[in-house]
Amino acid sequence: MAMLQLENMDCGYGAFHAVHDLSLTIQQGEIFALLGPNGAGKSSTIMSIAGHVQLMSGAIRFDGTDISSLSARERVRLGIAVAPEGRRLFPDLTIEENLTVGGYSLPKGRETINKEIVFTLFPRLTERLKQPASTLSGGEQQMLAMGRAMMAEPRLLMIDEVSLGLMPKMVDVCYHAINHLKSQGVTILLVEQNTKRALEVADQVCVLESGQSVWQGTATEARKAPDLIEAFLGMTKEAS
Amino acid sequence: MLGLGAYEISVITAMGVAVIFALSLNLITGFCGQISLGHAAFYGIGAYTSALLTKAGLPIGVGLLGAVILAGLVGIIVGFASLRVRHDFLAITTMGVGFLFVGITRQLDFVGGEMGVSGIPDSGLSKAGFMLFVLLFVALTILFSLHLKRSWMGYSFDAIASDEDTARVIGLDVSRYKLAAFAMGTALAGLAGALYAHNVRFIDPESFGFVESITVLAMVVIGGIGSVPGVIFAAALLSILPLWIQFFDEYKLLLYGGLLFAMMRFSPGGMAGLARRIFPSKTRGVKS
Amino acid sequence: MLYVELLAQGLVQGSIYALVAVGLTLVYGLLRILHVAHAGLFTLGGYVGVLVTNATGSLLLALLVAMVTVGIVGMAIYRLCYQPILDKPPYVALIASIGLFIAMEEVYRLVFGPYGISFENPPLQDVVQMFGVTLRLGEVATAAGTLLLVGALAVFSGKTRFGTAWRATVTDPDMAESFGIDIIKVRYLNFFIGSAFAASAGVMVALLNNMVEPTMGSVPSYKALAIIVLGGLGDVRGTLLAALALGVIEAFGTIYLGKFLDRDAIAFAFLILVLMVRPQGLFGRA
């Protein structure tokens, strides 16, 4: 079943269109990778689904209903959570409090359970429960951002730049977490610069360039089409 | 007298003083990003210094010079405080400096205490002559402001106003720049205060209190913080607004307050922002 | 004994400061606005308090009416005045707020007259003796009420889930919303509580002076700013302690330093001294 559908979506800032006429469909339970060079409009797409970047035309359907007029708060109640670009943690709040806010849309009872899950995935966070988020290292912040989004028990989890600033071992941990979530039935939309890594886990792929979709298909197809990789993702042979 | 009546001359003189005063704060707050809620203290220091020096028989030139120097020196001291505290903490610290100034002058007998200083000598020029004298300083202040804005110092101020820590990372000695801003801005405020003293010829502590500090900040913000033409325009306008709207009688101050509010509410960029909206220049974006 | 009495007087004055300043802290904490017009709401509270008491004879009712109406006016001010300029630099809101404050004072003068109004039968004028200190009932009620209200608020904002949500809204409203926090509600509630506190202070001051005047808010308009800075900006407990400390400093200062510095100058001299040693305020985090 289609969980999320973007229909001819245009979004942007003021008069500036960051994304034009984007249509895509994400199925329940799959991992969808949004790829493309800097400034392609990946983050804008995610933030528009989350309700923060202005939708200019088109529709965003979640479970079949158009949610484009809903506020960000109503969207999280439907099960959409985001780990945004730049993490955007609450800097003055401690790790623990950041997680509490993550679970704010749920009844209080779920909070403890979900925290356990996050701590199992990212044990590093347990060591620093009372440390303000602003003083965490880059990688720790990334873990907390993912953990915070997981606290909302989302049905659709959007992660912008999964492996940004993470050491190789930590990248593994994060992808492990993503696979784990998938196995729980969570749908995942991810943005990733590490194309190779993304193609390993994704089911579907969309490549954006200058705000437009230039290629869509399954990850298997993408892996089998080196020209495509060459053309759109900018990977050169020697780097891959 | 240039075809102007005594009233027009006194109005233009008052406007001129206000313009110098507002531009002096614009150096600190507009250019360097250091908000001050106690700027009237330096205006007051200038006024008192020149008043007392000239009353002691010294020529007005010495009075003005003394005002500039003393206000600037005290400004540097307060500038040192700005190195410790930032943003809103700085705003409130400077506000405290303003209250301290008033509190101290009230009790200091040799500056007249509560009674203030009256019988301050006039410039020795005619009313029109003094107006031209003030306008000369206005012109110099404007030229200096424009020059500063275009110099590398103004460029560095921009960086400090935006992000002090990053300014250090590109090698700027932020402390010295901030001190320089305070020294220049407060010295100019001292000049404005001295001119005020010789114009009104009576000063008392209350004339340099919190209300005056707020008024001058309002001039800067309503003009469009950092914009030289905007601040000039706003200072000239706000300084005579109470005289202009006399016919509103009882509703005068209500109107004044309402205008301050409405200006910020509907044109947060001040007059400079308003002008930009009316005459838009080309907008900047990624050229791709 | 004299010292104890001075201390008591200082604490009473401090608790009035606290009631006004806590509202300001809430607004500052949430929106980073130096909300000078807050002092105008304090005055409005005083007017409503006196008018309702004179009409009904009940101070308690008057207090309640003042808190609710002023709370609502506070929300309206947020909606009409601040919300549209939230994304602008802070001094924009500061000047707007000052303009609003001037206009409010003038409205009070035009509507209620320049001389101010008083209680026909001032309540709580009896004198009580406690621990050898003589206080008016009104003063005792002020101090006790403040501790109760501000204490409850401190617990609420520090310990509860809603308090955490409130603090999250402070730094990143968009993200807070993305996790289900109703930021509009948080802000309205914030203005309501802050303004209601100011109103209660207004009523108590009206009672202690038996007078409200249009310019009653002029001292709180800047002193409350000093207090929230002293308290570390945005922290309820810090504000309470700073307000009490300032009240006590002023009480002793008026007697022993009054010849050299006026009350405001004493307060600000203290503030500057503190900030030079602790730039983040008495109770602020570095």
Next chain:
Amino acid sequence: VKIGMNVPLTGFAAADGKSALLGAELAIEQANAEGGINGTQIELIQYDDLASPKEAVPIANRLISQDEVVVAISGSYSGSTRAAAGVFQSEGVPYVSAYAVHPDITKSGDYVFRTSFVGEVQGRAGAKLIGEMLGKKRVVVITLQNDFGQSLAAGFKEKAADYGIEIVSEYEYSIKDRQFGPIVTKVKADQPDAIYASGYFFTAGPLVNQLRSAGIDVPVIGQEGYDSDKFIEIAGPTSEGVLITTSLDRDSTVAETHDFIQAFEKKAGYNADMVAASGHTAAKVVIEAMRKAGTTDRAAIRDAIAQTNLVASTGTISFNGLGEVKKDVQVQIVKDGAWHHYAVIDDKDLLAPPEE
């Protein structure tokens, strides 16, 4: 003919400005009803000066050069009156201050007059009242920190010893204060026989109330700043017995004063106070002088003002060489919730205003 006036109509001083303006208007209406000045009607031109020196200078220039007023009066506070006086003096326009107390106002020159007491004079009268008439010797002085309070205190202290007064201690407060807890506490410990407290009704009302609530029941002596029904309203029953030195006698049998009190109440809708009477007196002084001079020549009018000998609402007015008023001091007391006659001090030597 035009009379100019600068007066605060908005802002913190608006209450006094309103009284002063209404008082002056009343005097002009009365004069116009009697045929104005030798047949010509008088017009009052007033501007709001916010009680600020900065505003007062252009306003004075405007009154002189645009409105071409013949004389001017001040219904404002010291700062703006002092600043405007310089302009009027240098342009040779007679200027009469209604109730501003700053000693330097009349020192601006020979065109500047004042119909109210300088602070020192009233302070001396206060010393006589306490030391001699009430026979109290241990006195606490509570001084308002402004020109008014300072000059009162100076006059009081100057004469205190002459009347055998010992000043136990002195406290100062700011015009913004309404809460006097610490001072009251300390005064209680001082155990004085009487309290000499300067202030205005809006500071003195709370002060007296707080002194009495704390159980201090020695006499409190104030001055014309208290002189308003508002004082009694604010201090409530605790105002009973408070004495002040002032210029307006509520129980006066002098027709001029009596009539003024009634006419003012009719015009304003509230009871006359010292400021209203002073505004009325200042206007009346310039009107009488213009009548006597019989010309609009400013120098002639100035001379006529200097020669004034006039019965006005605030007593019989004449000026000394400096332009300071010579008149008796009224002592009023609060009885049964209203101001009433208590005594008159007419000691010419004691009340002699400064000559320079």
Next chain:
Amino acid sequence: MTTLLDVSAVTVRFGGVTAVNGVSFSLNKGELLGFIGPNGAGKTTMMRAITGVVTPTEGEIRLLGKILTKLPVHQRVRLGLGFSQQLVKPFRNMTVLENVALAAGSRHTASPFSALFRMKRQREKEQAAQLLAQVGIADAAEADPSNLPLGYLKRLEVARALALKPSLLLLDEPLAGLNHAEAHKLADMIVALNQAGQSIILIEHNLGEVMRICSRLIVQDNGNKIGEGDPEAVMNTSVVRAAYLGEGNGHAAA
């Protein structure tokens, strides 16, 4: 070979947390040193200690023999440190070009007084334009940094640091947020700089690029130095593999 930077036994503590624990290393002129380690290992903290944003609890840092430890940030920059931060911080009230030109004019801004008498900016703007082209964001020269995607801002940071003509360039994760091609290009540029004589310390998690371009590696974990030397050799030690690399994935190490 001259020693450019000498870090000896530096420890940094924040309250109870020891972010850097007695680390020593040195850097020769002309080197391109990779500084790697797990998340939270204290790399950024070490860099901040070098630049003066944090004060080491213990230890000493020298640049060309001169002790830096007591100097404020801007003086260290003037002695020849240039750095690009992990969290980007552009000046938001000027264009991208102006951001870089201001740094390029650092000789004008050494003292406020002399800055007041210098006006011309043309040369610095040209230099800035050149640097922007070098890092690959010439198209954004006139843009307002607030509207730029992260990938651009990262490169703006690098260009601004380069504009200072530092004798030692510190780069904290400059490649993060860039895609393969962009990262590769920027890495090539770093190599080119290095070959032109620029000494560089590079903090980076993009191991592929690190292994490709660095001549020497230092590995830090939990505040402690756990490895140093030739990249291949270092990466093959078991401590490093355990701490840093994932469960046997074939990181295209070189």
